[in-house]
Amino acid sequence: MQTRTILSYILIGIIAAIIGSGITYTYVTSSVIGPAPMAFKAAWIYVGPIGDYGWTHAHDVGRRYVENKFTWLETTYKESVTAEDFRTVVEDFINRGYKVIFATSFEFLYPSCELAKQYPDVLFFHCSGWNIYLQGEQPSNLGFYFAEFYQLYYLNGLMAGALTQTGKIGYVAAHYIPEVVRHINAFALGALEAAKYLNKNITVYVTRIGAWYDPDTARNLASQLVSTYGVDVIAFTEDSPAIIQFCQEQYEQYGRLIYTFSHYSPMYDYGPDVVVSGQLVHWEKIYEDIITKVYTGVYNKDNLKDSVDYWWMLREGAVELGAKFGMPINPKFESVLKEITFQIDEKLEAELQAYGMQDVIKVVNDKKYISIYDLIMLRLKQMSDENPTFDPFTGPIYANNGTLMVPPGVRMNRLQLWTINWFVEGVVVIGE
Amino acid sequence: MIRFIIRRREHPIPYSHASLISIFVSILISLAILTMFGINPVIAVWEAFIYPLISGYGWSGVLRNALPLLLCGIGLIIAFRAGVWNIGAEGQMLLGAIVATWIALYFMPDKPALIVIPLMFLFGFIAGGVWGLIAGILKSKWNVNEVLTTMMLNYVAYQLVYYLVMGPWQDPVTNYPVTRPFPPSACLPKISRTFPVPIPTLIIGIFSAFFVYILLLHSRLGYEIRAVGSNPDAAKAYGISYEKVVMIAMFLSGGFAGLAGVNAVAGAIPAQLRRPEQVSRGYGFIAILVAWLAGLHPIAAILTSILMGIFFIAGSSIEIIFHTGVETTNLFIGSLLLVLSVAETLRHYSIRVKFTSSLFKISKESSGE
Numbered sequence A: 001m002q003t004r005t006i007l008s009y010i011l012i013g014i015i016a017a018i019i020g021s022g023i024t025y026t027y028v029t030s031s032v033i034g035p036a037p038m039a040f041k042a043a044w045i046y047v048g049p050i051g052d053y054g055w056t057h058a059h060d061v062g063r064r065y066v067e068n069k070f071t072w073l074e075t076t077y078k079e080s081v082t083a084e085d086f087r088t089v090v091e092d093f094i095n096r097g098y099k100v101i102f103a104t105s106f107e108f109l110y111p112s113c114e115l116a117k118q119y120p121d122v123l124f125f126h127c128s129g130w131n132i133y134l135q136g137e138q139p140s141n142l143g144f145y146f147a148e149f150y151q152l153y154y155l156n157g158l159m160a161g162a163l164t165q166t167g168k169i170g171y172v173a174a175h176y177i178p179e180v181v182r183h184i185n186a187f188a189l190g191a192l193e194a195a196k197y198l199n200k201n202i203t204v205y206v207t208r209i210g211a212w213y214d215p216d217t218a219r220n221l222a223s224q225l226v227s228t229y230g231v232d233v234i235a236f237t238e239d240s241p242a243i244i245q246f247c248q249e250q251y252e253q254y255g256r257l258i259y260t261f262s263h264y265s266p267m268y269d270y271g272p273d274v275v276v277s278g279q280l281v282h283w284e285k286i287y288e289d290i291i292t293k294v295y296t297g298v299y300n301k302d303n304l305k306d307s308v309d310y311w312w313m314l315r316e317g318a319v320e321l322g323a324k325f326g327m328p329i330n331p332k333f334e335s336v337l338k339e340i341t342f343q344i345d346e347k348l349e350a351e352l353q354a355y356g357m358q359d360v361i362k363v364v365n366d367k368k369y370i371s372i373y374d375l376i377m378l379r380l381k382q383m384s385d386e387n388p389t390f391d392p393f394t395g396p397i398y399a400n401n402g403t404l405m406v407p408p409g410v411r412m413n414r415l416q417l418w419t420i421n422w423f424v425e426g427v428v429v430i431g432e
Numbered sequence B: 001m002i003r004f005i006i007r008r009r010e011h012p013i014p015y016s017h018a019s020l021i022s023i024f025v026s027i028l029i030s031l032a033i034l035t036m037f038g039i040n041p042v043i044a045v046w047e048a049f050i051y052p053l054i055s056g057y058g059w060s061g062v063l064r065n066a067l068p069l070l071l072c073g074i075g076l077i078i079a080f081r082a083g084v085w086n087i088g089a090e091g092q093m094l095l096g097a098i099v100a101t102w103i104a105l106y107f108m109p110d111k112p113a114l115i116v117i118p119l120m121f122l123f124g125f126i127a128g129g130v131w132g133l134i135a136g137i138l139k140s141k142w143n144v145n146e147v148l149t150t151m152m153l154n155y156v157a158y159q160l161v162y163y164l165v166m167g168p169w170q171d172p173v174t175n176y177p178v179t180r181p182f183p184p185s186a187c188l189p190k191i192s193r194t195f196p197v198p199i200p201t202l203i204i205g206i207f208s209a210f211f212v213y214i215l216l217l218h219s220r221l222g223y224e225i226r227a228v229g230s231n232p233d234a235a236k237a238y239g240i241s242y243e244k245v246v247m248i249a250m251f252l253s254g255g256f257a258g259l260a261g262v263n264a265v266a267g268a269i270p271a272q273l274r275r276p277e278q279v280s281r282g283y284g285f286i287a288i289l290v291a292w293l294a295g296l297h298p299i300a301a302i303l304t305s306i307l308m309g310i311f312f313i314a315g316s317s318i319e320i321i322f323h324t325g326v327e328t329t330n331l332f333i334g335s336l337l338l339v340l341s342v343a344e345t346l347r348h349y350s351i352r353v354k355f356t357s358s359l360f361k362i363s364k365e366s367s368g369e
Helices: A005-031 A056-070 A083-095 A106-118 A150-163 A179-198 A213-230 A242-254 A281-293 A331-339 A347-353 A374-385 A414-418 B015-035 B041-054 B060-082 B089-107 B113-142 B145-164 B198-216 B219-232 B234-236 B241-266 B282-295 B296-322 B328-348
Strands: A040-045 A074-080 A100-103 A123-127 A142-145 A168-171 A203-210 A233-236 A259-265 A275-281 A319-321 A342-343 A363-365 A367-371 A404-406 A426-427 B002-009 B350-354
Touching: A005 A100, A005 B060, A040 A056, A040 A083, A040 A281, A056 A074, A056 A259, A056 A281, A074 A083, A074 B296, A083 A106, A083 B060, A083 B296, A100 A106, A100 A281, A106 A142, A123 A168, A142 A281, A150 A233, A150 A275, A150 A319, A150 A331, A168 A179, A168 A213, A168 A331, A179 A203, A179 A374, A179 A414, A203 A213, A203 B015, A213 A233, A213 B234, A233 A242, A233 A347, A233 B241, A233 B350, A242 A259, A242 B002, A259 A281, A259 B041, A331 A367, A331 A374, A347 A367, A347 B282, B002 B145, B015 B282, B015 B296, B015 B328, B041 B060, B041 B296, B060 B089, B060 B198, B060 B219, B060 B241, B060 B282, B060 B296, B089 B113, B089 B282, B113 B145, B113 B198, B113 B241, B198 B219, B198 B241, B219 B234, B219 B241, B234 B241, B241 B282, B282 B296, B282 B328, B296 B328, B328 B350
Parallel strands: A040 A074, A040 A100, A100 A123, A123 A142, A168 A203, A168 A233, A203 A426, A233 A259, A259 A275
Antiparallel strands: A275 A319, A342 A367, A363 A367, B002 B350
């Protein structure tokens, strides 16, 4: 057969396929009953795969929650989007009728701002960004939201400081952006507070990956922290349970106990012998609030800049302390933490009384003792209060070069917390 | 009994026919695989390939992906025509990106665009070219295998970019592993805000394709390159300097990849240097397919790079609609690569299948017809 003949067959085939698909598809779509007039479509852009079982997975849980809850809402998503692909993906969504875009990564901050200017009728919600980074260029149809973890990191730090045997604690960070630096600092402040009560010397070794989702590098860095620096607690900011799996393997294969914490999603099942607690998120609370307000018209394309700036924490129920939902502390370690006791001063006693917890005080030889577990529960109550009566970022706080950064009695404000670029004392940054 | 008779064709099937058939067959294979995952291929073709293109919004994405592929592709065509297997377009791209960033942020951050943008492209070309030339010199002087050296130089370039964006050039405002955004004078002008295709790269891309066409097929140097590529010994016998041709081919090849690197940083929104995998993005490898699919013809590379751009957009659309994960674009490109490799053999050889009536009858025929 002549190649020319083959080619002409192929050409006819292509044309037939195009016409055929067009006709079929028009037929298929026209037979579907149109949605209710108020209905709208929202799209989620994810930086990693849903199967990461961390950050992106938690966002998708929130998306599925609102999808099931509201019959008038249609949602979709795209996984593993890079900043370069963001525009292509969002334009595709907008041209398919999506009116609300959730950009769930810090990487998408500048592209979101640019696209929001280009499509003024579409509502953009960016997770983890803030207007200070945009230097006054924020368009009116771009809002921000974030569920903040630093209170939980502080509580985890208390546990880490109480449990560590070597006095060396590791932290594998994704990046050194203010969000992560804030979390590292809160964790270190907790560990140092526990160390102060228990007369320990504690150092927090910090290292970074340079990416949000990179399980292999996260594992390698965790391994390096253990073998080179002798840490026996590892907290992390990475979007997968890779480090938890690493710790569980160390426990199962060598009997070496390295404590660790769930991050964003309930990772307890990946390391039931090593996960002490963790920081968990309820994105659905924020998504439900946003979607409802978009539906009722409270949020519209002209007021997102001024009215949408979620910064939700324990008080709002957007975050939860836990190895998994409903399990604040792994029972395996809860008893251990209850046995670690320390002597309290009058200030702490007054705080306990204010929350009706004076029963936990044990008196031995006229000295008053409570356990680390009691302290954690007290702090949890204080920070969940309508007006939180405790904040880990209260002075005096020293940077790791010895400078006094926050004077005694002063609480850091939101601007300071969102631009924090120094580490607290006790933190050693590796390889910088 | 089945017999396969393989014969060498007297006249190989032209590249254009082999490429068109490969494209068609590979799309069929990809759609068949998608169908196995429960995706309606009719809807897939319509929603992913046709709707974005006929409604117009898909074209800016197609071109934004096609331009770096075109620039890397025509660079590779020069090297491949000289018989030099440059696998290092990724690294050469990154060097162009590094130099462009240096010019934009540190060397002349306050000069007007008319000076900065041409200089970025010029030095980007030279930087990519020099990165290619390293492998070229190693090959021509000491006969070091260029597949290995260009490949390994990719990783050197990756680490160099990592060092810069996580070290001295890191954005001091956010501490994120990207550089500061370029000043407006160093950002490539776009066709429009809704169609953000960088104009300088578009012009340079098309101009380069024609330039390389004239260079390769209508110049003395092009003749020497093709001569070395088809038979180095014969070329030497005719007094063509093998060393010179290999080095020039590698320099030009790397240079065009360097231009793609300049575009990857200065044409991005916002314009900045990022982590290496977000700058080169595998374009340097996919450009190999662009070059071969074009039959190593620079003008045809315009079409094949646009086709790859369409695959990028279509893959993304299929992922959006059917939630197939992130591998759909790779499925299209992978099956095309596979089919094209088979087609390359079938261009030169014909295969006939013969069914003989008896198992015991041993054919006395020669392997002829």
